[in-house]
Amino acid sequence: MNNTPYDVVIVGGGHNGLTAAAYLARAGKDVLLLERDDHLGGAAVSATAFEGVEARLSRYSYLVSLMPKQIIEDLGLDIELARRRYSSYTPVPGNTAAGLLIDGADADATRGSFKRVAGNDADFDAMREFNTDTERLARALFPTFCGPLPSRSEARKLLDDDALWDELIEQPLGQAIARRFGNDVVRGVVATDALIGTFTSLDDPSLDANRCFLYHVVGNETGDWDIPIGGMGVVSRELERAAREAGARLVTSAEVTSISADGGVRYRLDGEEHAVEGRHVLTNIAPWVLNGLLGHAGEGTVESARPEGAQVKVNLLLARLPRLNDKSVAPEAAFGGTFHINEGYGRLEEAFQEALRGAIPNPLPCEVYCHSLTDPSILSPELVEAGAQTLTVFGLHVPDRWITEENNDARREELQAAVLASLNSVLAEPIEDLILKDANGNPCIETKTTLDLEHAINMPGGNIFHGSLQWPFLEDEAPRNTAAERWGVSTGNPRILVCGSGARRGGGVSGIGGHNAAMAVLENLADQ
Template sequence: MHPGSSTYDVVVVGGGHNGLVSAAYLARAGLSVLVLERLGHTGGAAVSVEPFAGLPARLSRYSYLVSLMPEQLMAELDLDVRLASRTTASYTPWVRGDRSGGLLVERPEGEATRASFRDLTGGDEEYAAWRDFYAAVGRMAETVAPTLMQPLPLERDVRALVDDRTWREVVAEPLGHAITARFADDTVRGVVATDALIGTFASLDDPSLVQNRCFLYHLIGNGTGEWRVPIGGMGAVTDALARAATGAGAEILTGAGVSAIAPGADGVEVRFHDGTTERAVTGRRVLSGVAPWVLRILLGEGEDPETKPVGSQLKINFLLDRLPALRSGADPEVAFAGTLHLSEDYTQLERAYDAAAGGAIPDPMPGEVYCHSLTDPSILGDRAGSAHTLTYFGLHTPAGLFDGDPDAKDLAVRRAIASIDAVLAEPIADCLATDAEGRPCIEAKVPQDVERDLAMPGGHIFHGDLEWPWAPHRARLDTPAQQWGVQTDHASVLLCGSGARRGGAVSGLGGHNAAQAVLAEL
């Protein structure tokens, strides 16, 4: 689409899922909206692609599961999207001396989960501790989740609704304290800890509490924290959002790389290149879906290397001809249906952090595997039922490990595969499909790849460290932008992406909240 005007009520910079959410809400409210997207397609990190030549498999290349997008938001925008629950929450292979097995957590939890804990630990105490902890976190999630689509609550008001122990464990003290106090088993501790480390490079005892904030965001979505599979892949979510936006009258221009944002007395000028010429449009408000660090550059403030975010993840997509057998003897269709934890015992996670902090690629590499095709075979096209996708997400792989070392990425991939092979009865290589040119179907992305592909600084998938989803006691909440947690230093420029106060993950919250602030102002 091409903009038919040089002035708009709102110009949205970035056509990722949050930018599309903003555009849909604002256009439905009758405002004129233009979305400018640098790439040749919308969706940002939430896209589906066919990366393997000659094969129909549509993989969620970057973002891969949905946990935080409110059902209320999906209903308000009439999104034609279905999110499917996974029958297995997680499966964690373990070895204890000459004993081996797997810790199975069902969804919903049943007797097999209890028996699995008993088999690992020899009793019922650890499962009782598990249920007690997650019941407490669940109560907190039920309190926080409804506030995510409202103006920011004050910390003291949220604090008043959460019991003292849970607040201390999740908000006030490093999460590692609670995990080691509540749980005795190293594997159980690790399963709890991993939600604090997805895309976040930190020790579980980090005094900054960035790991606590990551943990909270992973467990509050819709009050349940359930991670669901979008039927049709992540691209189905953003395609539906794009339809919602354009259907309401928003204009979307792809191939439009923004070069400058200039606030003025009569609005905000946005300069961009459409592939042929340099152009400019003006908006009464500009919403930024790009990372705050990038926004400052577009505003003319220059690059600040000291504050550039640093991503920390290794993403590998596989296409398999068949699921591999596990050494534990577990049914692969059960074990791979949820999150398969690898080398993620608590002590392994902490050793991996120490190694990476010292500049070494962890060995063994902690990570987890997801098989979307067990929940959604449709992404395989005519290979449905005869092939499977696997997505590996590696932890404690900060961008610095790959700077200036051309072999580091290959080494990290080898160590990831070694962690996978360690729990299999056969090498994963024996199960790999090959593409039309005979190459193994494997695609890997480190933070530098994410930055190159998506312009996310440092390859940080959250655009920077996550913040608490409430306002500090002394926060200024004078303007709608401040009240919704989307303010910048410029009154007419708002954050609508993952860098907003309640951003991060595939949630649409940044987009929704920016739109609400604009509607309160215009």
């Protein structure tokens, strides 16, 4: 064991661990960060996924909304985030010539699109009112995300609208969507923000959908989801730079094998066993993984249930954007925002029920993103000149419970086929005909199941939030006796804190978990 303890040992070099390292090192603390992979960044990385093809994909995480401007400014990060003109496009199932296009730059055109899809423009007005309400929620709550947690009563008072609080926080979100909107397609557009990364019904009393929805609409008080220019890897590289320049020691290829209650951390590096001690240990890993390292996997002082993800991700590189069945919308507009496929409200609930019965939903609800339209810099000049485009597709309601080590390859093929079939249901040409080939003649398509995510980036069950999302406030009766409790990073052990997506106010690429764990540590050290 290292005779001189580090002030802080950070386990896991994802973007939250790097955020914590930067803040703590800038405060003059002696920081050691250990990362099991040969690179830093965790899920917030860019990669050339296809052999011999110069296309840098945001391989796992894909958009940025929750990263506070405060963190970017505090750490001097050189990150450019690009706003997409189009919010979304959603084809009407069964109607090859109609779709809902929400254009952030043209309210009149958007109103007309609502009228064509819904038969009237009442839902357009309802959507504007609903967006105004969610923005009020965002302005009330997001400023608290980089501070000590408010209580439930305090958060409710910040919103200062009991009816809206009850609608979005206390009651299943499906009730609000059904009450506010009449058209199934419009309802589905709203509902998807409550489902990506979760496996639930919008009417479930657990309110998992509500929590997921909240984190999708509060980012930086607007809820806008932006594209990082240069790919998601730029975010992690800037955080790494900030941490190194501040003096943090960052060690890759270091696999942590155990953590002890007294701050001891054992890890394997270059075939040798090492041991260090931290006055504090910050864990940028899923709480379920932390349980195992603490030696009580399955019992769980920090996470008692194994997480479950419920999505499949498919990355593609196309020769060009595909033509649509809906000839009234240019592909550049349809793919310029979030492209919703087979995500009507009724279809989303049907798909959930099908998945509960063990069947891959048919058709599979999917969301599509084309990063290269907004940020062509992720492609080589030759690919840009040729008109090539990337697509990232998320398929919903495909729970991890289906997938095992034995069937993962077969399931991956089945899920990929389901994603392509869903895409083709709204296209005027087969997507397969547009997929480019890599240097070996293989199609440029990469599919990641929940188990693939677990293998690659240690997310148990492929859960992209590291576990169940929590409200960004404490219950009124919850203890606030320690800094870790007040900042939402407690594990129950005063020396071990959560600093990743598993922290309260975690999930997404935000740095909030890392920031808040660092603040809790600094508060503790100031008191010592």
